[in-house]
Amino acid sequence: MTKVTTFHISSAVMTHPVRLAQAQDLAARLRLDGLALDPDPQGPPSALRTALVAWSAAAPGASHHLVVQDDVDAPAELLEIVARAATRFPDEALVFYTNWHARNGAAARLAALAGAGWVRAVPDEFTPSLGVCLPVDTAAAFRAYARDSTERHDDELLSVFFRGRGRMSLLAVPNIVEHIGTSSINGHAAQGIRLAACPTPAADAAPLLARGRVLEEPGWIPYMRYGEGYIRLVGQEHGADGGRGHHRWRDALPATGLTRDTIDAARAAHLPKDLAAEVARTFGDEFAQELWTHCLLLGRQAARASRGLGPLPDGVPADALDRLRNSAVATAGPAGLPPERRPEAGADEVRAMTALAWTAVHAGEGLDRGVPRTGPGRVPGGLNGPGA
Template sequence: MTAARVSSAVMTHPVRKAQAEELSARLGLGGLAMDPDPDGAPSALRTALVAWSAVSDTATHHLVVQDDVAAPPELLDLVAGSVARFADDALIFYTNWHARNGAAARLAALAGAGWVRAVPEEFAPTLAICLPVGTAEEFREFARDSTERHDDELMAAFLRKAGRAGLLAVPSVVEHIGTSSINGHASQGVRRAVCPVGATDARPLLCHGWVLEELDWLPYMRYGEGYLRLAGQERAADPRRHLRWQEAMPATGLTEGRVRDIARRERPAESAVEVGRLFGAAFAEELWIHCLLLGRQAEDAARRHAAHSAGTRARTGHVAERLRAAAVSTVGLAGLPPERRPDVLPAHTELLTAYAWSAIRCGSLLLGSDEGGDGGGA
């Protein structure tokens, strides 16, 4: 088997050149991929095509990193180890905390997985992504004449065409920094990694953690409200339609009445009042129900994959709990509308995290209660 050799490039714009140079030097990355038309209309794809062309002659894989990230000195080593394990996949090392893919990574963390297959219909996060060099060349050809300016959208379209979405690293060692956006994403507010952990904790999970390949229905939040992504939604007429959890519930085998009954009985009243006082009663209810459904799905995934994950637990068990804690620490913040996130103090984050855990731990109460009697699994 040929040893993995990873080349790399940092996507940047002249206004961030110094920032990109510092990042490249600190992490030992390759050269800068500069926007070839910095005065033109904003286009991440224009710069991405430069970055994906910067493959070294001896490389088997190529890593592209955007300039507005933080990462540990061990990043290249972690990427190389991951590439050796998943030589043919697109590997994604940063996932937004508020996207469907972020919800998938959070669910996978709670289930004990180290990797999860990305949601096909959503954009593919490209802040730190590694492709086999042949795939990188195919992407350049696919994207060369596109009018799309978002490289993450076109990357997702490319991977969908190939029939295999990228693999998301569940432990997030790459973090997004700042809220500005050359490409027009500033309206999304504070955007962070879904499961932030250090390189030491990430390594055993990336190297030995099991892969959650198939997602059943997926709870996620956006702008303070809870939604469900249903299995196979990528094949729907409008695959990106956001289905409120109440609307989608019949397809899960559960009932809204059963969910609300558990919420009435189990939701901690004092915490609910305090979360409601800070962020609104409607958000407090939506967050708790979202986390209840998240806990149910994570427990179901863990049980369904228990047999083939047993061999990895000895290698990852000591860090899996810290990964779960990291995943839950971001769920409340990510679920808030963007304009509310800057107001959240550390004490508020602690409150939201404890409140989320109170719901996640009740998720197993929904297992076996599905009206179809089959647990709603995939």
């Protein structure tokens, strides 16, 4: 790869004629170069079809190309923040949005609590493609790779492409791109409200992304989906299903070095019954218990990950990092709800879920200090991977 010495970011907004006015407004407000229209808007839904147009729109002389989708919001400083990130990581694929109930969103949430500004994406899930910046040669390679694919989801094919190159994307932990609306041209409306895992204003995100630490390997990752807690295990991408299966936290515990007795003891000692009851009044006791256990595991892993990150770099404000952590914890409850229940999470409900989540995170931090490691984490069924 030719070493990049000058940086110029070109950009495009992926869109469909039904959202043309919205895309035009977005491009004008963010000073993006232009629109990439679906070349077959009457055809079967295909985000990849439009993505190929968008990734072919890199300007002559550009070092990097940014593609955003039409159903997003972002700060006026987006291009400046992306350019600084590309200068810092010239050969990386950079992702500026993570979905709050996906594994990559959970990785970003864990990294936020650990104190990182970036985290390496997991290899067994789609690449969140609402706001992605690629070096132009990588964009060209992806176009060549994807040109004849029958896949219609660009986010899925991006991950397959990155896996084949042996390096997943870097996820911005402070999300400066936010999803808006619940409609989906590509068939994702059933997922309901889909928001960023760690929404962060530009003033806080800029220094965190420019100088913040990078978490390359978070270890096993707790995540929630549809009201239940799961664990993404180290190495599970090597399984027969490509790692796309979901391990309930109870079943995955043997691979983490933790036991049910440890979890039960932590719950007995630290679960605040009043807050749990407040959450349970709206969403049920089972959800309250799952949320607390999920955040207990999250706190434990974040504390462990933070030990390998080194000191906070100069120029990274500690208060900005604290606000990032608060943002990450505040989305854990709403994201963990089943899609049909998320509209019920008003301000009071989010406040109660966040307060409950923080008690679990703090208990998990103590769990990391108090529980000796029993052995390396392994994926059930004999899959390998370094311990976490």
